[in-house]
Amino acid sequence: MSENREHAGSAAEAGRLGLRADCESCFALCCVVPAFSASVDFAIDKPAGQACPNLRPDFRCGVHADLRSRGMRGCTVYDCFGAGQKVSQVTFGGQDWRSAPRTARRMFEVFPIMRDLHELLWYLTEALTLQPARPIHEELGRALEETERLTRDSADVLVKLDVAAHRREVNALLLRASELVRAQVRQKKKDRRGADLIGARLRGADLRGANLRGAYLIGADLRGADLRMADLIGADLRDADLGGADLTESIFLIQSQLDAAKGDATTKLPPSLRRPAHW
Known part of the structure; x- marks a missing residue:
């Protein structure tokens, strides 16, 4: 059993590699696409689709080392699950929204959809490591493959995706996996x-x-x-x-x-x- 757990864990970690943010391969989409509201999490207001004033020309954050002390705690807790580099390098083939401004609107539309899909990939990858959920591993695997396939669609196809409906289908599976695991607790x-x-x-x-x-x-x-x-x-x-x-x-x-x-x-x-x- 321990060997099975170790094998599943190693396979899952390999699967998670593309689900971890790689900022060097992204065009700072998290610094542009979301809106910020001045609060305990953000020191400034920023409308959606507008670059943060701290964003440098090289797509790096000019205050990254001091985000918390500058009142930008919200930036430190954001996770795109690797959606940023997928959109930047795969969906748009390395074209950035600054040098190819015609891509900006579509890229900004696709990013939150890709993020939702990558988050689901993270949860599905974890669910496949849960031994009590083995009775539904085949269904989880199919859901993982289908979600991964969706991430490879073109931008024009992705913007038409009913991601909420797909999330509901996947969440039903994740809930079943959760119930199987939590049933191991007898109390x-x-x-x-x-x-x-x-x-x-x-x-x-x-x-x-x-x-x-x-x-x-x-x-x-x-x-x-x-x-x-x-x-x-x-x-x-x-x-x-x-x-x-x-x-x-x-x-x-x-x-x-x-x-x-x-x-x-x-x-x-x-x-x-x-x-x-x-x-």
């Missing part, structure tokens, strides 16, 4: 899907196998909580305190959730994710 499991847990006092809580999909855990005290096999897909962990928490086997946790949270050297993480530098 009664907490169902807090979409729950308002803002500022909740959950220090030391036993949340093994809990359904925390889409839960609002902003500023929650999760120090020392046991979150193994808890489904965290879409959970808002901004400023949640994960000091000493055990997230080693949590399901569908992503790097941007950790980057938005607080933690420390005793927080236990899944091997596919890294400890944020600001912890």
